[in-house]
Amino acid sequence: MKKYDIAVIGGGAGGLTAAIGAVQFGAKTALIEKDPEPGGDCLHYGCVPSKAYIKAAKELRDAKKAAEEFGLGLSGAPDFSVVKSRVQDAIAEIQPHDDRKRLRSLGIDEYHGTASLKTKNEISIDTGETIYAKRIVIATGSSPMIPPIAGLEDISYLTNETIFSIDRVPLKLVVLGSGPVGIELAQAMSRFGSDVTVIDHSGLMEKEEPEIRELAHHLLSEEMTFMFNRKVTKAQKKAEKIGLTVEGDSGTTQEIECNALLIAAGRKPNVKEMGLEKAGVDVKDGKIVVNKKMQTSVSTIFACGDVTGEYPFTHAAGQEGKTVVANAVFGVKQSVDYTHTPYTIYTDPEVFHLGLTEKEARDEYGDNIHVYRSDARHVDRFTAERNKTGLVKIITDKKGAILGAHAIGTLAGDWMQEVVFAKQHGHKIKDFSSVIHPYPSHGEMVSKAADQYWQKRLFEGKVPKLTETYIKWLR
Structure with a gap:
């Protein structure tokens, strides 16, 4: 041995x-x-x-x-x-x-x-x-986790382990599950020419910030049909198609047909x-x-x-x-820490997630938090590219330490990496204002959110009065 x-x-x-x-x-x-x-x-x-x-x-x-x-x-x-x-x-x-x-x-x-x-x-x-x-x-x-659906064993269905081997795009595709795997593949197949319907027992991106989730839902709805708070209870083969029985929360059912079924209901x-x-x-x-x-x-x-x-x-x-x-x-007794571990949902636009959401932060810190936002409409790179869809939301404690950062936008998973570095190494939101971003770049979204920190510090409260007095004294 x-x-x-x-x-x-x-x-x-x-x-x-x-x-x-x-x-x-x-x-x-x-x-x-x-x-x-x-x-x-x-x-x-x-x-x-x-x-x-x-x-x-x-x-x-x-x-x-x-x-x-x-x-x-x-x-x-x-x-x-x-x-x-x-x-x-x-x-x-x-x-x-x-x-x-x-x-x-x-x-x-x-x-x-x-x-x-x-x-x-x-x-x-x-x-x-x-x-x-x-x-x-x-x-x-x-x-892939395969849900208990009557008749499923009698039909041919796809998972993430088989969809990359298909030879042609199905005319009508039903995707069961709207998690990262399901929604990314649903959007891709829609763009390849498939008529896509996504069915999920809950909603879309429920772990994300409400404004990001709503914007993602709005944009993705232009490319596919969503059926939320529903589940598939039965599947059956119908000639060259698949028949599905879909049940809603109220117990009502409807029948839909598709040429292919992709199961992305979790792992x-x-x-x-x-x-x-x-x-x-x-x-x-x-x-x-x-x-x-x-x-x-x-x-x-x-x-x-x-x-x-x-x-x-x-x-x-x-x-x-x-x-x-x-x-x-x-045997050094090192512990794994997910506090600074981000993830990206690779839809178009991408959705980025790091740390606590605003709700989670309020549950833990009460009102001792600050929330900073910036919008792609105010970032010249997005305007120049004629794609003004996107936003950033950064949550900090009262001293400016980063508790969470969330974004939606073109390549958000890339230009939000500086926030991951900052959070992991203890930098505060004010530090982003001193970072020089090449003009014009998508990363200005982050610095514009950070600028709000200084706007509150310098132009609200006692500071404006003190600076006014100081300037008059200098004159």
């Missing part, structure tokens, strides 16, 4: 970070991955292919808008095989960063197979091998048939329970990424993987 310092089960973002970090620090490391190549959901079925879809869809939308505005003729349907090729090319270019050959070159022993725990230190692989490790890291990710951690109970690993609500050190109920076993259900984003999994290395390899 081979013995290791660290054995990682799963080659997604969290698992790769843990494995590569461990081996680079000198730990004898093994990685077990069931798929042909590592990379996880993000590379093969999530972040990378979806962004390729989104980019291609935006180019088509922009081409149509430009043709109309400049009086050009544009006809015909897009060649969807080009879109599919783009997806595969993007995956192929990124794959070498994570492939088995590179892992071996780093000194990692990589195994191709499905793993399960035999004990708190032993892993059984379905190839017939068993390995021993002082520390085990579970990073098996998540998979479930991959914990089944892993032998967690044999090792004594606690699982609650289908998620592996971990402490802030990413340690499970068993001291020798850690977990990171979607399998914990904590923060289902690739960048968070990478952050957790680093925490695992610190604790599992060095």
Whole structure:
């Protein structure tokens, strides 16, 4: 039986970070991955292919808008095989960063197979091998959650794991779920030419600020149909179509038809048939329970990424993987902290989220907060590009420390990064006013929000009277 310092089960973002970090620090490391190549959901079925879809869809939308505005003729349907090729090319270019050959070159022993725990230190692989490790890291990710819908097993439906393999755009598409996965793909497919309807049991972007949520709903409604506070209770095959029974909160039902159904109703951690109970690993609500050190109920076993259900984003999994290395390899008792971890919903325009919302801040701090806003209509770059849709909202405590920052706008996930840096390193909102942004840039949205801090300090209250007196005295 081979013995290791660290054995990682799963080659997604969290698992790769843990494995590569461990081996680079000198730990004898093994990685077990069931798929042909590592990379996880993000590379093969999530972040990378979806962004390729989104980019291609935006180019088509922009081409149509430009043709109309400049009086050009544009006809015909897009060649969807080009879109599919783009997806595969993007995956192929990124794959070498994570492939088995590179892992071996780093000194990692990589195994191709499905793993399960035999004990708190032993892993059984379905190839017939068993390995021993002082520390085990579970990073098996998540998979699409399929809701209990009558007749669903009798139809062919899409998930994020299969939609990138389709050969043509469905004439009518129903998307079940309006979370980031569902809404991003819904907008992309609409721009490719599909008539899209989104159905959700709640509403759109309910974790976001009300004004951002409302603006996003208004803009997205121009490209697709929403059916909120509804659920699909039955599905059946109807010739070349799919028939769906949709039930509202009041119990009323209606029948709709589509050519394809995309299920994006959430994710479930991959914990089944892993032998967690044999090792004594606690699982609650289908998620592996971990402490802030990413340690499970068993001291020798850690977990990171979607399998914990904590923060289902690739960048968070990478952050957790680093925490695992610190604790599992060095025992430094480092804790993971999501306080400064942002996320972006990659619709067009993008929606950015960092920290507390205004409501959350008021619940925690009462009225001892300040809220600063800026609007894209007052930023020259947005005006010059004839796209004046966007806003920024920054929430601080009474001393100006950043509690939360939220935005919607073109590439908001990029130009809001300076706020992430500022929050993480303890800078206050006033500091943005002294940051020089190239003119004209989208980032002026942030500095204009910060300017309001000085406007309140310098032009309200006692300060204006004092400065007036001082100026008169100088004269």
